[in-house]
Amino acid sequence: MKFGLLGTGPWAASTHGPALATHKDAQLTGVWGRRPEAARALADELGTRPYDDVDALLSDCDAVAVALPPDVQAPLAVRAAGAGCHLLLDKPVATTPEAARQVSDAVRAAGVASVVFFTLRFSxxxxxxxxxxxxxxxxxxxxxxxxxxxxxxxxxxxxxxxxxxxxxxxxxxxxxxxxxxxxxxxxxxxxxxxxxxxxxxxxxxxxxxxxxxxxxxxxxxxxxxxxxxxxxxxxxxxxxxxxxxxxDESPVDAFARAVDALDESARTGRAHPCDVRFAQRVTEILAQVESALG
CATH class of the missing domain: 3.30.360.10 (Dihydrodipicolinate Reductase; domain 2)
Known part of the structure; x- marks a missing residue:
């Protein structure tokens, strides 16, 4: 499975990138970030190619791994699903129920697989x-x-x-x-x-x-x-x-299991328990907590 990495921050550099770069069944096609210079630096560190155009990266990939703030992640996830990419997202998938629902709707409409990286569920x-x-x-x-x-x-x-x-x-x-x-x-x-x-x-x-x-x-x-x-x-x-x-293990190992889970879901068509629908429900509950706080 050819992956594009969206994001260049600490989580992308310490977990997503190393896990993808060393995974035996994944190919890290390239890195895109909101700061092109950071994308170039991380791509060089991971031995892959930086992309200035996110849509160009999407067209070259089977899947994307996203390590971006949730309100940046959600619209990019919709965009990636529309381009036919399977989604390996981070939690929370979004911070509003409406945005989370849009991601779920996009995944369903495109027929792509999705996994959201809740670390404890993959460690x-x-x-x-x-x-x-x-x-x-x-x-x-x-x-x-x-x-x-x-x-x-x-x-x-x-x-x-x-x-x-x-x-x-x-x-x-x-x-x-x-x-x-x-x-x-x-x-x-x-x-x-x-x-x-x-x-x-x-x-x-x-x-x-x-x-x-x-x-x-x-x-x-x-x-x-x-x-x-x-x-x-x-x-x-x-x-x-x-x-x-x-x-008692590195997040890199846990993320590698999430890569495996996405690959299996894409191959079999079976939804993973930590897919975007589960993540959508998590967002709905957290939004209600926020409302209860006043």
Whole structure:
């Protein structure tokens, strides 16, 4: 599968690009970015070709991997689907339900495959844990907390990210929390029942009720001091207590599995659980959380 990489920021340079450049079943055709000089530098680093014209790259590819802010990603995803490219997108797919729906509609109309890179769903230990818990009945409560130091004094390449500063942890790591809870507990039963409250900095607390009768909470923050940061999830029910294992592999390895998943979906025509329709629902839930915050 011939891939075009859209984006030149830290995530593209550290994860998407290296995974595509070294994947045995993928060919990195070229790189496009909003800053041509950055595209040239990253393409040179990855041993591929820079493109000044995004449509030229789309015409040379079977698929695109997108590492761009969500509100830039969504219209480009629609454009790429219209050009017949399969989509390997990042979360969140968009920050408005309307934009997310446009991406889903474009994928359906074009008949292309889609996978959205929710990291925990493609990292070996966590993906296996989520699949195992989804097969167990009787969960009553769940929680998923993602507490990062991006704005809390940590040494992060994403501290200066304009879209993260504007939208906060809710939109950046909220999708990760939902990607753990929804497959196990089911969809959110009624969006009107979503409750949320603000904490320090960009911290957000969320309460959800799921269609299978369970409830869950999420705490999301980029404002934690490094010593207080961490990612955790826990389920409690008739089976006892289950806790999310720690990730012990590189995001590059997880992204390589997402490439595999897109390839399989394109070959078989079977939708992946983390396709754009799932990502659309995540956007709808996060938009309701934002509305509940007032």
């Amino acid at each position: 070996g230990p966590t993906a296996s844990w989520i699949e195992e818990q989804a097969g167990i009945e009787g969960w009553l409560t769940g929680r998923a907390d993602w507490l990062s130091p991006v704005f809390g004094g940590g040494d992060s390449p994403y501290t200066a990210s304009p879209w993260r500063r504007e939208r906060g942890a809710l939109w950046d790591v909220g999708p990760h929390a939902l990607s753990v809870l929804l497959p196990v507990l089911g969809d959110v039963d009624d969006l009107e029942d979503v409750r949320a409250a603000r904490g320090a900095g960009d911290t957000v607390h969320v309460v959800l009720r799921h269609e299978r009768g369970a409830s869950s909470t999420c705490t999301l923050s980029h404002s934690m001091p490094p010593a207080a940061s961490g990612v955790s999830a826990e389920l409690r029910g008739s089976a006892g207590t289950a806790r999310l294992p720690e990730r």
